[in-house]
Amino acid sequence: MGIQVKALVLGAAMAAVACTTIIALILSLANHQTLDQSSTKYGIVFDAGSTHTALFLYHWVGNKENNTGIVSQKQSCDVDGDGISSYVHNPLAAGESLKKCLDEAKAEIPEREWKTTPVYLGATAGMRLLSLQDQSLADSILEEVTKTIQSYPFDFRGARILSGMEEGAFGWITINYLMESFIKHSFEGHWIHPKAGKILGALDLGGSSTQISFTPKDPVKNKDSAFNIQLYGHKYELYTHSYLCFGKDQALRKLQVYLHKTSGSSPVISHPCYHVGFDLNLTLNDLYNSPCVVKPNSFNSTATVQFLGTGNSSLCLSLMENIVNLTDCAFSPDCGFNGAYQPPVNGEFFAFSAFFYTFDFLGLVPKAPLTQVLSTIETHCNKNWTSLKAGNPKTTPKYLKDYCASAHYIMTILLKGYKFNNTWDQISFKKQVADTDVGWTLGYMLNLTNMIPSERSRAVTGVPHSQWAAQIVFIVFSLILILFIAILFVCDLNH
Ligand SMILES: Nc1ncnc2c1ncn2[C@@H]1O[C@H](COP(=O)(O)OP(=O)(O)O)[C@@H](O)[C@H]1O
Numbered sequence: 001m002g003i004q005v006k007a008l009v010l011g012a013a014m015a016a017v018a019c020t021t022i023i024a025l026i027l028s029l030a031n032h033q034t035l036d037q038s039s040t041k042y043g044i045v046f047d048a049g050s051t052h053t054a055l056f057l058y059h060w061v062g063n064k065e066n067n068t069g070i071v072s073q074k075q076s077c078d079v080d081g082d083g084i085s086s087y088v089h090n091p092l093a094a095g096e097s098l099k100k101c102l103d104e105a106k107a108e109i110p111e112r113e114w115k116t117t118p119v120y121l122g123a124t125a126g127m128r129l130l131s132l133q134d135q136s137l138a139d140s141i142l143e144e145v146t147k148t149i150q151s152y153p154f155d156f157r158g159a160r161i162l163s164g165m166e167e168g169a170f171g172w173i174t175i176n177y178l179m180e181s182f183i184k185h186s187f188e189g190h191w192i193h194p195k196a197g198k199i200l201g202a203l204d205l206g207g208s209s210t211q212i213s214f215t216p217k218d219p220v221k222n223k224d225s226a227f228n229i230q231l232y233g234h235k236y237e238l239y240t241h242s243y244l245c246f247g248k249d250q251a252l253r254k255l256q257v258y259l260h261k262t263s264g265s266s267p268v269i270s271h272p273c274y275h276v277g278f279d280l281n282l283t284l285n286d287l288y289n290s291p292c293v294v295k296p297n298s299f300n301s302t303a304t305v306q307f308l309g310t311g312n313s314s315l316c317l318s319l320m321e322n323i324v325n326l327t328d329c330a331f332s333p334d335c336g337f338n339g340a341y342q343p344p345v346n347g348e349f350f351a352f353s354a355f356f357y358t359f360d361f362l363g364l365v366p367k368a369p370l371t372q373v374l375s376t377i378e379t380h381c382n383k384n385w386t387s388l389k390a391g392n393p394k395t396t397p398k399y400l401k402d403y404c405a406s407a408h409y410i411m412t413i414l415l416k417g418y419k420f421n422n423t424w425d426q427i428s429f430k431k432q433v434a435d436t437d438v439g440w441t442l443g444y445m446l447n448l449t450n451m452i453p454s455e456r457s458r459a460v461t462g463v464p465h466s467q468w469a470a471q472i473v474f475i476v477f478s479l480i481l482i483l484f485i486a487i488l489f490v491c492d493l494n495h
């Protein structure tokens, strides 16, 4: 063959391989994109907390839901007004209140996905308390929110009250899912179990209850506090406990009641956790209107009481031991507070919700040494109300007035209740992981939609991943082929 003919053949072969490679690349990109768009799935969870309701919209690529770290938060929406348990005189309005957020979610989700989008509503401690006081009232509120959600074109899967253990366990699932502590995609392309020590514990402080959940070193001795779950073929025994009436707001209410009762029911009462210059007027009906406090035998519900801030940080801290029982416990030394069984805390923890909000305001997130935490709280509590307000014009007084008390309450339960006194540096205060809010809602949805398989075998990589791998192999093969033909050609020329 003449040299020109050989050059022509080589040129044609190389052009053909190059064209095929480019077409394969374009096809693979186009395929990847259409797959992403057409198969995005959505899920909605309402967190009906004691103080407020929020909607979380999650999304994931449809055929990848068996993988970990795939579901993430697309949007969240705050429902106007207080928690649904406050609608005791107007249950209908509890339903109405959800419409704004449902409309927002509807606008965000493509119409073709509406009817396959699951929607859940989970209510926590506020509704737990209401159902203890008046079951039928709690039921009628749940009926109204159900009616509203059912009037939307989504796949409604129920509105119910979570148990405290579920609330704790689903928060634990959320953070470990987002941190990929259950299963990780290794560099070599395998799904592996990270070291057991990487499992995180969860600390959730709500308004009406607080939860602690973690995997203890030894088996849980009191099986009432054990939550057994199998994820990706791995069995976990979780210790979880929910303290009803020990959320931040109910705890601070108990403190007001304690001060009222120990002041001989005086109408003006010094409050060491409130700032100097701050005062709060309450009717006795407001003060005692909670199932978490013991009402006096008789009281004038319209009479008022005034709490006057004295900004005494150390007294505020010591008062906390009157509302948190740190002494009585039948399981000694395996105790939390209020007589609850708790094994020793183990591993790293994420603290979220009001733990985070309080520490974030104080500039102590994601973590700070214990000495710095203590001195920051002290400095904060000593500030007078006028200068505190002036220095924080954007913070609502509703929250601003309570950061001193909340911080001391938090330190009491963390150090003396849960006994993090020697392991303070294991706690990180977090609001989000991977752009997704930390709370029980994601874990709840993953569980109810079976998106975390219990078996190991189902944790396989999705089709797009293997498709990409095949395409890369093809491209590399083509390049090697071009190189090979070029070498042959050069050798031939030299002869
Ligand atoms: N910006 C904020 N600053 C301080 N506390 C906050 C802030 N936002 C929310 N919170 C508190 O977070 C808690 C949320 O509790 P919630 O979820 O409503 O109740 P529960 O989980 O007990 O049903 C409440 O105590 C609320 O006051």
Ligand SMILES: [Ca+2]
Residues within 6 Å of the ligand: 049, 050, 124, 205, 206, 207, 353
């Ligand atoms: Ca909550």
